[in-house]
Amino acid sequence: MEGEAGSAEESAPSQDAEPIASPEAGPGAGSASDRRIITVALMLGMAVAAMEQTVVSPAMPTIIARLQGVEIYALVFSAYLLASTVTTPLYGKLADRHGRKRVLLFGLGLFGLGSILSGFSRSMPELIAMRTVQGLGAGAVAPIVLTILGDLYTLEERARVQGLFSGVWGVSSIAGPALGGALTDHLSWRWVFFVSVPFGLVAMLILALRVRETVAERESQPLDWRGAALLTGGTSALLLAVVGGEGRSWEGEAGLLALAVVLLALFFRQERRAADPVLPLDLLAQPSLAASIAGSFLIGGLLIAIDTYVHLFVQGVRGGSATSAGRAIMPLFASWSISVFIAAKVVPRWGFRRTAVIGSSFIAGGSLVLVVGAILPEWSRLAFLIGMGVIGFGMGPTSLSYILGVQNAVPWERRGAATGSVIFSRMIGGAVIVGLLGAALGHLLAWRLGGLSGVEIAAALRPETHDRLAPDQLLAVRSALGRSLRDVFLLVTGLAAIGVCCAWRLAGGRAVDRPDAPAVSAKDSDLLAATAET
Incomplete structure (x- = not known):
């Protein structure tokens, strides 16, 4: 749809049209306490999905020692990433057709089942298969949670609440490695998978009891x-x-x-x-929506790239430990958690474009500071501290503007597909951009260290294996890796600059709710009973 004309057309659907579900109060639904407890349940679901991406890493050495299969251990991560990514847009579409509640409950249930089966795995191939099941469920969590928030809150309220959820995602991502290490050391590696199950069950129970959503099915086009x-x-x-x-x-x-x-x-x-596409391509015909999807692609890639290559610089160039590498990334998530609360106040006042441009500029500026840190390793500790903080301060307003801008540009019955498209593009961006930057790093190292094998290069990345190299070899590897990562950070800065251009394409002016959006307040949250009407 385009503008208000599109809204007018969709407010009067034909007999052949997809059913339009509009929020209405259901019996006993819609109290402020209902909305708060449902938000807590959504937060739990988002937290377990976010933590699962990082909690497994510390347990992998122990898992490999117990289950063997070191040559295929990378598939433990890849299978989860692949399954969760490819199902995201499909879940968004199903949520538009059949309601948010049942799709999210299905996703959380499948995620919990995959978690339990992963914990009981007896071999590496079996673990990979169960991680695939876990990923198939995880693909529903982020897009449907954010879509329900779009249904629950007005634009101004949504900015604050989704900022809180971004903070939950950041804190969960930080806590994941520490929790995974503690569970592995003091209980068993299997608890890395079991730990999320009780929280997921609590979230499912609350959603099942408190969310009232009835979508009257009407004859429509079959799913594509x-x-x-x-x-x-x-x-x-x-x-x-x-x-x-x-x-x-x-x-x-x-x-x-x-x-x-x-x-x-x-x-x-x-x-x-x-007739009813999985990813509505007409969304891409709208410049602001296409910019949100492209910008989300870049944000996903930049976030994973920075996390990956800053860790590599700290350990491989500075000779730091895994713990110090983890501390180097913490300023990003800490400042991100702060910035989303500031962004929540300014998005409705400044609009999507202005907020995203400012945030994207912070990301580009912080990336440039990382380049300076790579050029001057003796100053890298301070440069990375500043750069990561600046990048995190830009991530909050930029990511929030992209999500809110897309949700505010489409009606209820397309919000799930639109939100799923943004999350899908972010996940694809993380995989594709990191893969391309990894290939670039490999070529740069091969060019600068043609005389050393991959085993010798890898020995320079861990302090406990430095004794396998002669001092001049260790110095050569560190120097070449530092210069190669400098070039990678330059590429990251270039991608961040493209992100600023994407932000300029968002809708300008003051951000306001759609004319057909439901008016919701803390006293009158008639949101969760969605009944399709003619």
Whole structure:
């Protein structure tokens, strides 16, 4: 739809149209206490999904020692990432058609089942299979949680609440490694997977009892399963080409990329023909929505790239420990948690474009400070502290503007697909951009250290293996790695500058609710009983 004209057309659907679900009060629903406890349940669901991405890493050495299979251990992460990414847009579409509640409960249930089965795994292939089940459930959590928040709150309220959820995501990501290490050391590596199950069950129980959502099903177009299959296949080929490809030949990588291009081209062709597409391509025809999706792609990539390569610099160039590398990334999440609360106050006043441009400029400026730290290793500790803080301060307003801008530009019955598109692009961006930067780093190191093997380079990255190298070799590796990471940070800065351009394409002016958006307040939150009407 485009503008108010589109809203007017959708307010009077034809007999063949998709049912429009509008929020209405259900019996006994909609109290302020209901809304608060439902928000707590959503927060629990978001926290367990966020923590699961980082809590497993500290346990992997122990898991490998118990289950063997070191040559395929990377698939423990890749399988989860792949499954959660490819299902995100499909869950968003299903939430628009069948309601948010049942889709989120299904996702949380599948996530919990995968967690339990992962904890009981007896071999590495079995663990990889169960992590896939876990990822299939996780794909529903972030997009549906954010979509429900879009239903629960007005724009001004939503800015504050989604800022809080961004803080929860950041804190959970920080706490994950520490919790994973403690559980592995004092209980068992299996508790790394079991720990999320009780919280997920509590969230499911609250949602099942407190959320009243009835969507009257009407005759509509069948779901575009062909498009969903093509998107899944194309995305899977693309992700397999950029993650988990250790030991694969360049011919194999090229074949996967070619397959991804073909399948995704067929997907876009299918979506133009489909009566009810999985990813509505007409959203991309609106410059502000296309900018939000492209900007989210860059944010996802930049966030994972910074996390990955700052850790590598601290350990490989400065000779720090894994603990000190973890501390180096903490200013990003800390300042992010602060900035989202500030952004929540300024987004309704300044609008999506202005807020995102300022935030994106902070990200680009902070990335440039990382370049300075890589050029001057003796100042890198201070430079990284400042750079990470500045980047985090920009992440909050930028990511919040992209999510709110998309949700505010579409009606209720398209909000799930639109939110899913943003989350999907962010996850794809994280995998693709980190993969491309990793390839660039590999080529740069090969060019600068052509005489050393990969084993010798790897020995320089861990303090306990430094004795395997001669002093001049260790110095050469550190120097080459520092210069190569400097170039990677320059590429990150260039991508951040492109992000500023994306932010300029967002809708300008003061941010206000859509004309057809429900008016909601703490006293009158008639939001959770969605009844489709003609």
